[in-house]
Amino acid sequence: MTQYSNRMVIVHWLTLALLVAAWFLGDELDEVRHEQGATISGYIVHALVGGAVLLFTVARLYFRRKDGTPPPVGQSLMDKVAKGVHHGLYALLVLLPVSGMMIVVNSGVGKALMSGDATLLPKKFTGVPAHDVHEMLVTVLIVLAVVHVLGAIKHQFIAKDGLMERMSLRRK
Numbered sequence: 455m456t457q458y459s460n461r462m463v464i465v466h467w468l469t470l471a472l473l474v475a476a477w478f479l480g481d482e483l484d485e486v487r488h489e490q491g492a493t494i495s496g497y498i499v500h501a502l503v504g505g506a507v508l509l510f511t512v513a514r515l516y517f518r519r520k521d522g523t524p525p526p527v528g529q530s531l532m533d534k535v536a537k538g539v540h541h542g543l544y545a546l547l548v549l550l551p552v553s554g555m556m557i558v559v560n561s562g563v564g565k566a567l568m569s570g571d572a573t574l575l576p577k578k579f580t581g582v583p584a585h586d587v588h589e590m591l592v593t594v595l596i597v598l599a600v601v602h603v604l605g606a607i608k609h610q611f612i613a614k615d616g617l618m619e620r621m622s623l624r625r626k
């Protein structure tokens with residue numbers, strides 16, 4: 455095996471698209487809430503996109519177990535760091551949506567969603583630690599994703615070892 459399976463590749467790139475959408479929608483939620491314009495549908499769409507990230511990740515971990523992975527690129531310190539970054543990214547793909555669900559359960563968002571009444575949406579999230587955690591995890595995700603992409607760029611343009619092909623649908 456020299457490449458990830460087709461379904462692993464598809465889920466990797468779909469997850470990236472969902473993350474970009476969830477990040478954008480989450481930032482929008484925060485912004486409109488400060489302008490007193492938050493809507494129920496805004497929270498539902500963000501929760502659905504974020505929830506899809508969790509579903510995709512569970513499916514991906516199952517595919518990973520069933521299909522296996524290509525052998526490690528090497529044994530250098532940087533290769534070990536890359537592996538650690540992958541584990542960190544998987545952890546975040548689970549913890550981030552879970553912390554989002556915790557915000558809904560532990561704040562007025564849950565009640566507002568159940569009743570469909572936007573006036574019940576919280577103006578602030580003080581005393582809701584899940585909100586701080588969710589925000590912090592977004593920052594950690596961005597940092598790890600940047601490190602991950604820099605690694606991919608290094609392989610592609612400096613080492614020129616064809617690593618990107620491992621995460622491509624074009625079969626060798």
Ligand code: HEM
Nearest residue numbers: 476477480481483484487501504505507550551554555557
């Ligand atoms: C990987 C998936 C997710 C990403 C990338 C993401 C991203 C974000 C971002 C960037 C914010 C704005 C944080 C801020 O600056 O205040 C946010 C807020 C929020 N997210 Fe998520 N989120 C995800 C999943 C979820 C899920 C699954 C739920 C609920 C089921 C959720 C519920 C919320 C809520 C309630 C807020 C607070 C919005 C506000 O401040 O008014 N998130 N999210």
Ligand code: HEM
Nearest residue numbers: 470473518523527540543544599602603606617618620621
């Ligand atoms: C433009 C952005 C991205 C590029 C170019 C990229 C590229 C790659 C490549 C080439 C691999 C295979 C590495 C190898 O074979 O050792 C990979 C694996 C991986 N990527 Fe990305 N990636 C991107 C974004 C992301 C994002 C946003 C996430 C998650 C938050 C992510 C999570 C992962 C994980 C967890 C693996 C390890 C797969 C496994 O072994 O199960 N990637 N990525």
